[in-house]
Amino acid sequence: MSYLGEDIPKLGFGMMRLPQLEEGGTDIEQVKEMVDVFMAAGLTYFDTARAYEGSEDAIRQAVVERYPRDSFQIATKAAAWAGAKSIEDIEEMFETSLKTLGVDYVDFYLLHNIGNDRTQFFDKYDMWGFVEKQKELGRVKHIGFSMHDVSDVLEKALQDHPSMEFVQLQVNWSDWNAGGVQARECMEVAQKYGVPVVIMEPVRGGTLADPPHGVAEIFANATPKMPPAEWALRFCWNLPNVLTVLSGMSTLEQVQQNVESYKRFQPLTDAEMEVYAAAQEAMATAVAVPCTSCKYCMKVCPMGINIAGIFAAVNRKSQFSFRQGQFWYGFMTREAKGSDCIKCGQCVMACPQHINVVEEVAKAVELFEDPSLEPVGPS
Numbered sequence: 001m002s003y004l005g006e007d008i009p010k011l012g013f014g015m016m017r018l019p020q021l022e023e024g025g026t027d028i029e030q031v032k033e034m035v036d037v038f039m040a041a042g043l044t045y046f047d048t049a050r051a052y053e054g055s056e057d058a059i060r061q062a063v064v065e066r067y068p069r070d071s072f073q074i075a076t077k078a079a080a081w082a083g084a085k086s087i088e089d090i091e092e093m094f095e096t097s098l099k100t101l102g103v104d105y106v107d108f109y110l111l112h113n114i115g116n117d118r119t120q121f122f123d124k125y126d127m128w129g130f131v132e133k134q135k136e137l138g139r140v141k142h143i144g145f146s147m148h149d150v151s152d153v154l155e156k157a158l159q160d161h162p163s164m165e166f167v168q169l170q171v172n173w174s175d176w177n178a179g180g181v182q183a184r185e186c187m188e189v190a191q192k193y194g195v196p197v198v199i200m201e202p203v204r205g206g207t208l209a210d211p212p213h214g215v216a217e218i219f220a221n222a223t224p225k226m227p228p229a230e231w232a233l234r235f236c237w238n239l240p241n242v243l244t245v246l247s248g249m250s251t252l253e254q255v256q257q258n259v260e261s262y263k264r265f266q267p268l269t270d271a272e273m274e275v276y277a278a279a280q281e282a283m284a285t286a287v288a289v290p291c292t293s294c295k296y297c298m299k300v301c302p303m304g305i306n307i308a309g310i311f312a313a314v315n316r317k318s319q320f321s322f323r324q325g326q327f328w329y330g331f332m333t334r335e336a337k338g339s340d341c342i343k344c345g346q347c348v349m350a351c352p353q354h355i356n357v358v359e360e361v362a363k364a365v366e367l368f369e370d371p372s373l374e375p376v377g378p379s
């Protein structure tokens with residue numbers, strides 16, 4: 001099915017984590033090989049961003065300079081919250097992207113990661129109006145935005161900015177019913193507004209390729225030869241209203257595996273949907289704190305602590321890795337740390353799940369605010 005007048009295959013090449021040379025810099029020769037395998041399979045969509053170091057340059061060398069311009073699509077993004085101080089900075093970001101990519105238009109241009117306190121920067125410099133203008137000028141074919149936030153934020157953005165033609169959302173079987181991302185609700189909102197979705201994080205940064213043991217076992221029992229990464233992609237390919245599904249690929253082998261998975265994809269059966277339901281349940285029982293992210297506690301916390309976010313971080317640690325938990329904790333406590341807790345106990349009174357919030361927050365502080373920890377970025 002085509003969207004926005006574009007017939008785009010449902011596997012897109014996420015170019016955030018490209019192979020690196022030992023001496024530093026992107027391994028362009030390997031990227032060329034990866035691109036060739038991808039294009040030979042009839043796949044055409046490349047996703048990058050100003051923020052992905054070396055990625056726009058790699059696309060120019062591996063794609064733009066080697067294939068006819070009408071044989072592929074490029075999506076790139078700019079983040080007004082990342083250093084923009086004027087509309088001139090927004091213009092400069094766009095011009096630099098075009099120049100680095102070596103193109104005179106991009107197919108898809110996105111406001112990068114709206115939500116939380118970041119949206120105000122896109123408003124302040126009217127980046128929304130800027131992208132509309134670029135579309136009128138024919139320098140962008142389609143305009144949209146990306147976000148990792150909840151469905152209310154998505155709905156408000158689509159109401160406020162009806163010119164947005166598509167959205168890029170974090171969707172995967174694990175986040176489908178999860179409080180922090182609300183993948184299912186976000187997909188429903190996008191469909192309600194008639195806006196197709198580019199799915200990102202279908203394998204959740206690679207973590208669903210190697211899920212907790214109990215979850216891996218469920219997939220292995222259902223189909224011994226199908227790796228969990230393929231289960232993750234198939235869940236997204238099966239969804240309606242999807243423009244494409246991005247998979248961040250870092251090696252030639254990953255491209256080959258994804259291409260093979262894509263070729264053999266068949267719509268999911270009821271029995272397979274039950275496998276996902278069992279995996280979601282197993283994933284949920286791998287949680288350390290049974291927080292439902294209702295945020296009742298946060299409404300009464302005098303210190304403005306993101307308690308639900310802190311527990312999401314603790315659960316990421318138990319479901320995936322310490323590193324993921326630590327990164328998420330840092331992200332969720334930018335405004336108030338767990339250690340700002342004054343132990344007033346109001347949150348404990350408010351929690352319908354009977355969680356001893358004070359105790360659990362203190363445990364999280366002990367885990368993630370240890371001064372000897374090395375800082376981490378997204379994994």
Ligand code: SF4
Nearest residue numbers: 301341342344345347
């Ligand atoms: S005990 Fe701590 S976390 Fe709970 S409401 Fe009071 S300050 Fe907030």
Ligand code: SF4
Nearest residue numbers: 291292294295297351
């Ligand atoms: S009230 Fe309880 S369940 Fe709700 S967000 Fe707070 S800790 Fe989680």
